[in-house]
Structures are given as structure tokens and as C-alpha cells.
Amino acid sequence: MAELTTLARPYAKAAFEYARDHDSLTQWSEQLGTIAAVSMEPRIQARLTDPARAAQEQVELLAGVCGDTLDTATRNFLAILADNKRLALLPQVHHLFVQFKANFEKSVEVEVVSAFDLEQDMTSKLSAALGRKLERQVNVRTTTDSSLLGGVLIRAGDLVIDGSVRGRLKKLAAAMNS
Incomplete structure (x- = not known):
């Protein structure tokens, strides 16, 4: 578990800093929470870990399930995670983001x-x-x-x-x- 947290930390920190700089901490926290919950659903998880799926396909899958709850910046963040094959870290990214937000507030x-x-x-x-x-x-x-x-x-x-x-x-x- 510590390894996943270590891998997720730079992504969570980047998301937190972006959200803080754009005064959207609550919005980002909610969006990351939604994405993390969706990514943990077994059928979605199976599709996200399928090596035959392209990164863009994985982003479209997540964004499609989440619907209009995601803004452009969050979709771009998902694309970065997908390009780096780090979508599996979404629950840890959300957890760390919430910790950063609580410390900041x-x-x-x-x-x-x-x-x-x-x-x-x-x-x-x-x-x-x-x-x-x-x-x-x-x-x-x-x-x-x-x-x-x-x-x-x-x-x-x-x-x-x-x-x-x-x-x-x-x-x-x-x-x-x-």
C-alpha cells in the first residue's frame, strides 16, 4: 500500500496545487471522489486494467460514466494519469488530495x-x-x-x-x- 501512495503522491500534489491556485479545492475533491469511486467498481476496473485499451479509451470510459460532473481540467488530469498508466492510483490520489486539502484548510x-x-x-x-x-x-x-x-x-x-x-x-x- 505504501508503494501505491508513493506513486500517487506527485499526482495528488499536482492536482491539489492546481485546484488551490484556481480556488476550486472543493470542486476538485468532489470530482476526484467521484472518479475514484467509479474506478473501484469491478467492471470498470477490469476495463481500466485491460492492456488492449488505449489511454484515450480509458479516459473516455471514466468520463462517460461520470458524465457532466467532470470539468475540462479534471478530464485533462485523467488523460495524464492514463498516458502514464496510473489510473489505478485514483483512490490513493483522492485520499492524498483530501489530506492536502484538510492540512491547507x-x-x-x-x-x-x-x-x-x-x-x-x-x-x-x-x-x-x-x-x-x-x-x-x-x-x-x-x-x-x-x-x-x-x-x-x-x-x-x-x-x-x-x-x-x-x-x-x-x-x-x-x-x-x-
Whole structure:
């Protein structure tokens, strides 16, 4: 996986810089997300990896499925990827683009998993506290998992804060066993 990310990075960076310079980060993010999702569909993937298909054919296939959602610049970006036989990197390009965009906008997506539904007031307080700690604008997505027993599990990128009862019990068991 790291190899694909390494190969995708220059393309994602180029797309990000173009989008930033043309004030179209959100538009590019949406378009790359659409293309990445389409490229992962098994029938499309089979056609994109078919060595008998020309690069232009592959671009037309993707653009045709995506329809009017793609602008000229994005189609040109697809053509560059196709010419370099890098269309398989589209999911990684999109993922990296989203990371570059979040860093530029100083925002972070945070997933909060709790044993019970959180009230809006609690979610707002948690978002504000995380925003101060991470020094970023925080976009919170909440889910429930009754196996946590209580407390919350917070994921923000590679940062994980496990304040769940289940997590504390695991730590206690590990401490008692050592």
C-alpha cells in the first residue's frame, strides 16, 4: 500500500496545487471522489486494467460514466494519469488530495464512537475541546458501539484516544498479566 501512495503522491500534489491556485479545492475533491469511486467498481476496473485499451479509451470510459460532473481540467488530469498508466492510483490520489486539502484548510475529520448516542450539546463541547487541542477546525462524525460499555473512542487521523470502559479494562488486564 505504501508503494501505491508513493506513486500517487506527485499526482495528488499536482492536482491539489492546481485546484488551490484556481480556488476550486472543493470542486476538485468532489470530482476526484467521484472518479475514484467509479474506478473501484469491478467492471470498470477490469476495463481500466485491460492492456488492449488505449489511454484515450480509458479516459473516455471514466468520463462517460461520470458524465457532466467532470470539468475540462479534471478530464485533462485523467488523460495524464492514463498516458502514464496510473489510473489505478485514483483512490490513493483522492485520499492524498483530501489530506492536502484538510492540512491547507486546517481542518480534521474526527470520528467519535460512544456506547450511547451523544447529545448535540456534548458533541459541540467535544468538538470545541478537540479543536483547541488539535489547533484545527474539527468536523465530528459520531457513531455508537454498545460493546464499548461506556466512555468514548476518538479517532482523528492517526491519533486515537481510547476513553472507553472496554479500553480501560483491557489496559487493566494487561497490567495484571505482566
